[in-house]
Amino acid sequence: MAQSRARSxxxxxAKEGEDTSRAAMAxxxxxxxxxxxxxxxxxxxxxxxxxxxxxxxxxxTPPDFAALxxxxxxxxxxxxxxxxxxxxxxxxxxxxxxxLTRTLLWQDFGLRWQLPEGRLCPTVPSRLNYLLWLQDxxxxxxxxxxxxxKGGLGAGRPRPRAKLADAGPPALCVDIGTGASAIYALLGSxxxxxxxxxxxxxxxxxxxxxxRSRPFRFFSFRLLVE
Numbered sequence: 049m050a051q052s053r054a055r056s057x058x059x060x061x062a063k064e065g066e067d068t069s070r071a072a073m074a075x076x077x078x079x080x081x082x083x084x085x086x087x088x089x090x091x092x093x094x095x096x097x098x099x100x101x102x103x104x105x106x107x108x109t110p111p112d113f114a115a116l117x118x119x120x121x122x123x124x125x126x127x128x129x130x131x132x133x134x135x136x137x138x139x140x141x142x143x144x145x146x147x148l149t150r151t152l153l154w155q156d157f158g159l160r161w162q163l164p165e166g167r168l169c170p171t172v173p174s175r176l177n178y179l180l181w182l183q184d185x186x187x188x189x190x191x192x193x194x195x196x197x198k199g200g201l202g203a204g205r206p207r208p209r210a211k212l213a214d215a216g217p218p219a220l221c222v223d224i225g226t227g228a229s230a231i232y233a234l235l236g237s238x239x240x241x242x243x244x245x246x247x248x249x250x251x252x253x254x255x256x257x258x259x260r261s262r263p264f265r266f267f268s269f270r271l272l273v274e
Contacts, residue, residue, distance in 0.1 A: 101180040103212060105156075106173040113137060116151050123151040145169045157238040163229055164256050170231040179236050180212070186219055212239050223247065230257035 100107040113135040117124035126144035130136040137144045146163050152172040153159040163169055219242045223233045226246035233244035246261065248254040 099177075100173065101177045103180050104173060104176055105212075106176070111148070111152060113148075116148075116155060119155060120147075120151040123147045142169065145171075153234070157235065159234055159238055161229075161234065161260065164252070167228040167253070167256070170227075170229050172231075172235070175231050175235055176239065179232065179240060183212075183219075183240060218242050221245070225249075226253075226257050228253040228256035230260040233257075234260055 113127050117127045117135065126137045126141065126147050127135050128137070137148060139145070146169045149163070149169055149172055150161050153161045156172070219236075219240075221233075221236060221242055221244050223230075223244055223246040226233055226248050228250075230246055233246045236242040237244060246257060248257055
């Protein structure tokens with residue numbers, strides 16, 4: 049009986065050791081996987097910066113995840129230290145991407161924003177690129193350079209209007225298929241001072257975009273039904 053108890057105790061210890069080893073291996077693989085995704089994210093960010101509009105504030109000053117996290121506890125849940133010391137997020141996580149867009153829109157443009165579940169999450173720097181290129185087209189023939197130079201964006205306090213507005217008359221834009229995020233109308237209104245008429249044929253997306261538009265007197269909405 050004593051031999052049986054000893055054997056049982058040995059098997060239990062072996063099982064616990066195996067479970068511990070598996071847990072340690074899973075943790076190691078998890079860290080390696082996160083770092084691999086973070087490295088891919090850094091590569092994409094570098095490539096994005098190379099293609100960014102010269103007046104885009106995020107070209108010279110990419111988002112500082114650690115600084116953003118200090119002012120946004122919800123975003124902080126998605127921030128982890130990277131192997132090089134810089135804070136990182138999991139670029140493969142849809143929740144992390146939504147949290148990043150939400151905190152950038154608030155801290156850099158003063159926009160309160162939420163995205164319904166299952167909807168495409170826009171990235172702020174790339175969408176701002178398109179608006180700035182459109183601003184260049186509209187500025188053709190006007191004296192002086194378009195825009196007001198590089199905006200001083202940064203975490204710490206909301207900045208409702210970046211220094212990107214044009215000296216000419218504000219544009220009136222029609223955003224066809226604005227989507228649930230209404231990202232172009234929101235950014236164009238807040239950063240460039242443009243007026244928008246946004247259209248959408250999806251009733252659910254239209255309801256979401258309409259909620260986004262309520263704080264803006266220069267952001268009207270039209271729902272087109274097929």
